Amino acid sequence: MYNTKELIKNAYRITSRRGYTALRLRVPGGHLAAEYLSLIQDIARRYGNGTVHLTTRQGFEIPGIPLDKVPEVNQLLAPMLQQEAALGVAIENIQAGYPAAGTRNVTACIGSRVCPFANFDTTALAQKIEGLIYPNHYHVKIAITGCPNDCIKAHLQDIGIIGQVEPEYDPGRCIACEACVKNCRQFIVGALELVNYQVERDRKRCLGCGECILQCPMAAWTRGRRYYRIVALGRTGKKSPRLAANFLEGIDEKAVLQVISNLYRYIERHIDRSLPKEHVGYIVDRTGYQVFRDELLDGVNLGPKGRVARELTFYGYSYDRDLLWSK
Amino acid sequence: MGYKLTPAGLASLLDELATTRWIYGPVRYAGKGRLAGTDLITYGPVNGLADLAWDARTTFPPKEVFFPVKETLFYFSGREITESASEVKETVVFLRACDLNAVTRLDKIFLENGPAADNYYARRRQHTHFVLMECRESFPGCFCVSMGTNRPAGHQAALRPEGGYYLLQALAEPWLSLGERYGQPADVEPVWVQENPLTVKVPDRVDTSLFQHELWREYSSRCIACGRCTLSCPTCSCFSVQDIFYRDNPERGERRRVWASCQIDGFTDMAGGHQVRADRGDRMRFKVLHKIDDFRRRFGVNMCVGCGRCEEVCPEYISLARCVNTLSQLMNGGAGA
Numbered sequence: 001m002y003n004t005k006e007l008i009k010n011a012y013r014i015t016s017r018r019g020y021t022a023l024r025l026r027v028p029g030g031h032l033a034a035e036y037l038s039l040i041q042d043i044a045r046r047y048g049n050g051t052v053h054l055t056t057r058q059g060f061e062i063p064g065i066p067l068d069k070v071p072e073v074n075q076l077l078a079p080m081l082q083q084e085a086a087l088g089v090a091i092e093n094i095q096a097g098y099p100a101a102g103t104r105n106v107t108a109c110i111g112s113r114v115c116p117f118a119n120f121d122t123t124a125l126a127q128k129i130e131g132l133i134y135p136n137h138y139h140v141k142i143a144i145t146g147c148p149n150d151c152i153k154a155h156l157q158d159i160g161i162i163g164q165v166e167p168e169y170d171p172g173r174c175i176a177c178e179a180c181v182k183n184c185r186q187f188i189v190g191a192l193e194l195v196n197y198q199v200e201r202d203r204k205r206c207l208g209c210g211e212c213i214l215q216c217p218m219a220a221w222t223r224g225r226r227y228y229r230i231v232a233l234g235r236t237g238k239k240s241p242r243l244a245a246n247f248l249e250g251i252d253e254k255a256v257l258q259v260i261s262n263l264y265r266y267i268e269r270h271i272d273r274s275l276p277k278e279h280v281g282y283i284v285d286r287t288g289y290q291v292f293r294d295e296l297l298d299g300v301n302l303g304p305k306g307r308v309a310r311e312l313t314f315y316g317y318s319y320d321r322d323l324l325w326s327k
Numbered sequence: 328m329g330y331k332l333t334p335a336g337l338a339s340l341l342d343e344l345a346t347t348r349w350i351y352g353p354v355r356y357a358g359k360g361r362l363a364g365t366d367l368i369t370y371g372p373v374n375g376l377a378d379l380a381w382d383a384r385t386t387f388p389p390k391e392v393f394f395p396v397k398e399t400l401f402y403f404s405g406r407e408i409t410e411s412a413s414e415v416k417e418t419v420v421f422l423r424a425c426d427l428n429a430v431t432r433l434d435k436i437f438l439e440n441g442p443a444a445d446n447y448y449a450r451r452r453q454h455t456h457f458v459l460m461e462c463r464e465s466f467p468g469c470f471c472v473s474m475g476t477n478r479p480a481g482h483q484a485a486l487r488p489e490g491g492y493y494l495l496q497a498l499a500e501p502w503l504s505l506g507e508r509y510g511q512p513a514d515v516e517p518v519w520v521q522e523n524p525l526t527v528k529v530p531d532r533v534d535t536s537l538f539q540h541e542l543w544r545e546y547s548s549r550c551i552a553c554g555r556c557t558l559s560c561p562t563c564s565c566f567s568v569q570d571i572f573y574r575d576n577p578e579r580g581e582r583r584r585v586w587a588s589c590q591i592d593g594f595t596d597m598a599g600g601h602q603v604r605a606d607r608g609d610r611m612r613f614k615v616l617h618k619i620d621d622f623r624r625r626f627g628v629n630m631c632v633g634c635g636r637c638e639e640v641c642p643e644y645i646s647l648a649r650c651v652n653t654l655s656q657l658m659n660g661g662a663g664a
Contacts, residue, residue, distance in 0.1 A: 112363040119363050146363075165363070173396050176569070177554060177591050197569045197585070214361055217555040217640075218396065218586075219386070222359045222367065 011098035022063040029108040029126030030058030057105040088131030100135035108144040109152040118146025119163035148207040155244045160231040164208030166224035173220035180212035233281045242316025250305035266295040329515025330495040330506035337493045338376040340509040352421030353380040384466040388561030393451040404579045425634040428476035429561030436564045461487035465523045468635030473527040476632040530658040533620045547608035554588035556637035
């Protein structure tokens with residue numbers, strides 16, 4: 001009676017209550033004009049059970065929708081789809097609901113629109129990426145974070161994009177107050193040191209978080225080039241959860257977008273179609289890093305400061321009761 | 328004499344001026360603000376009319392043009408000492424009335440306080456000339472009217488954009504002849520701000536009993552001792568001294584003086600480790616009373632010029648204006664704010 005495969009691709013979930021579904025709304029970058037809340041409220045009250053769940057991926061999930069109401073709900077969703085279209089997403093039928101659900105909502109920390117620590121407008125980049133990759137059925141998770149503090153948890157995504165900045169130092173403006181040195185030592189990586197009343201930065205250690213710029217009362221530290229670091233192939237999951245590994249650093253936005261486009265081409269080429277779905281991390285486990293790296297960097301201009309990881313170093317864990325727990 | 332100049336006329340005037348003088352003014356540095364996507368507006372070399380930023384108050388005051396953030400006083404090599412040379416060129420600084428008044432405060436400290444003038448200050452200051460950028464409206468937090476610093480004094484010329492032109496009031500050379508050359512004679516009446524949204528009542532005197540008042544304790548916890556209020560102040564003149572021994576030859580080196588702040592840890596630390604004002608509330612008291620009481624008792628004029636920068640740059644939203652108004656109320660027998 002209902003095609004579950006089609007429902008899932010339409011962003012409806014098969015739920016624990018037979019005959020009822022839950023609709024997942026995308027909010028690229030997690031930032032939404034408040035006027036859409038009344039639409040969400042309307043659907044939840046008229047078709048759902050009157051509640052809304054805030055998803056882990058910054059979307060809204062409306063549970064308790066009878067499966068036979070899906071076409072009606074899809075019609076109501078048109079304004080949400082129009083928003084997607086405005087970001088450059090190809091929507092064939094604005095009345096038919098979401099065209100795909102495999103590629104998950106692109107999440108972002110609140111970014112420089114609100115957070116003083118952020119090195120760029122994360123929402124804007126999330127919306128740009130949404131236009132680039134959606135709709136797509138491949139299961140891919142992308143998150144964007146404004147600084148290496150990684151509030152969005154980019155390290156648990158297939159692609160995590162971290163905004164960084166090259167701090168520029170003008171020794172002529174530095175009064176050796178050490179605000180930057182103390183802050184970096186206490187809260188960050190200790191990349192700064194006062195030598196002869198001037199600050200020296202250890203480029204090997206510096207994360208490019210930009211906090212020295214925020215701390216400096218003299219604008220001796222100012223913002224230089226903004227760049228991105230990409231951490232790749234992190235995941236939760238039952239089989240082998242792991243933090244994403246450093247993959248690229250020092251690249252510009254154009255390179256970031258190209259790498260993401262290439263990721264989809266890579267999946268297209270290597271996915272195991274005998275499986276109902278295959279998460280990209282497991283594909284790379286099969287093809288090896290070198291194939292992944294070469295295909296993702298195809299046509300990418302890394303620029304003068306771009307760097308590529310020699311290998312991906314993952315930190316994860318395995319679960320074995322006999323090894324873990326004391327007797 | 329008054330002159331009316333087209334933007335092109337003023338641009339040509341500045342180009343000619345630049346052939347014989349250094350020109351400094353408020354400049355917008357795109358993307359150089361503390362926060363991502365913001366600009367830094369501060370004093371810098373003006374290379375043409377387009378560089379001159381009229382629409383904002385600078386984060387840092389103009390004093391750094393003639394009182395550098397960091398300045399080498401002398402070099403030493405073994406037992407030999409060589410005084411630093413200052414490259415001297417006539418310098419023109421574009422500034423607002425409050426900052427112009429602030430220069431007179433700095434002059435008092437560096438040139439009139441004590442038996443000898445400060446040579447390092449004097450050698451730059453005597454070649455520094457000012458052009459007033461007239462204010463028609465206050466920026467947020469300005470209280471120049473309360474401090475009597477809305478009216479300019481000591482400038483060579485005054486300038487304001489108006490109706491697609493620039494109006495120049497030339498008070499001295501080279502502005503008189505430049506005005507003749509690049510503008511049309513016109514009746515130019517200088518304008519200045521007559522009223523600020525913010526008013527500050529400076530107490531006529533401050534009792535020493537207020538030194539121990541609980542009002543300062545609020546700042547003990549609120550202030551983070553970053554020093555932004557003083558480093559953005561057009562009248563702060565404190566500096567510290569650094570002796571640098573060159574790393575590849577420690578026999579040689581130099582002595583510099585560098586801006587310092589009474590709000591930052593280490594200021595007036597004494598041999599043996601004694602800190603004169605360890606508590607941040609005490610530092611606030613020291614600063615505020617210097618700005619509106621101590622200085623006036625010595626020089627007859629308040630140090631603070633009401634530019635509003637300290638209010639704007641404080642990350643903890645500490646307001647000097649509110650503190651001063653509270654002091655006035657306390658001195659008048661009120662409970663304070």
